[in-house]
Amino acid sequence: MIAFDHLVIHSFDPKQHQEMFSNFHNSVGVPGGKHELWGTYNYLAFMENNSYIEWIGVDDEAVANQSDNPLIRQTAKAWRDQIEGPIQFALRVSDLDCYIDDFNKKGVNYEGPFPGSRRKTDGSLLEWRMLFPNLEETNQTLPFLIEWNGEGNIPNDTSLINKTPFTTIEVHTIDIETYKRFFTNDLKLKELNNHTFQLENGLLKVQQGKGLKATFDHITFQLK
Numbered sequence: 001m002i003a004f005d006h007l008v009i010h011s012f013d014p015k016q017h018q019e020m021f022s023n024f025h026n027s028v029g030v031p032g033g034k035h036e037l038w039g040t041y042n043y044l045a046f047m048e049n050n051s052y053i054e055w056i057g058v059d060d061e062a063v064a065n066q067s068d069n070p071l072i073r074q075t076a077k078a079w080r081d082q083i084e085g086p087i088q089f090a091l092r093v094s095d096l097d098c099y100i101d102d103f104n105k106k107g108v109n110y111e112g113p114f115p116g117s118r119r120k121t122d123g124s125l126l127e128w129r130m131l132f133p134n135l136e137e138t139n140q141t142l143p144f145l146i147e148w149n150g151e152g153n154i155p156n157d158t159s160l161i162n163k164t165p166f167t168t169i170e171v172h173t174i175d176i177e178t179y180k181r182f183f184t185n186d187l188k189l190k191e192l193n194n195h196t197f198q199l200e201n202g203l204l205k206v207q208q209g210k211g212l213k214a215t216f217d218h219i220t221f222q223l224k
Contacts, residue, residue, distance in 0.1 A: 039063030085223035172209035
């Protein structure tokens, strides 16, 4: 089953925002690392049920603007438009090639897969692949799929995992039916009721409106 992996929050100062979050919610956060080929860097807060929050920032505008990675293009655009807040989220899958094959058969457009990697603080290499589906019917952002190599983005020190679970991710859109068809037909998510879909570790909802809303127990992030 597909799981919620992480929330992406654009920030002009990821370190400051991660520290503000940690201080306010009595939680812990960690430096993520630099993506030198993308011109970005991040800070993280690991949450329960194998989820996390990523604050991403631009540290080389020229490199970020030239990236062919849709997430980096989106981050660079948020930087140029002076927008801070949740801009994207990732859904975790165990076999990305299976979705690529299925998208090809169905004619679902996508970009990727894009490889990613960074060196962890313990010296080990963290690697992943990302796939970005897109629909011609809507110009709004779909979540991207991520496949991790090995155990994934899990800290070696379990004390760095906050005792707050991911609960719900809400996609606010003016085109509910298109999103519903994508989640049902292409991602094969089970619809429970009222545009609500079951994920391995929480819920995905489609609501009328604009922007994203993510809930981790009692903590809410929202971009309108």
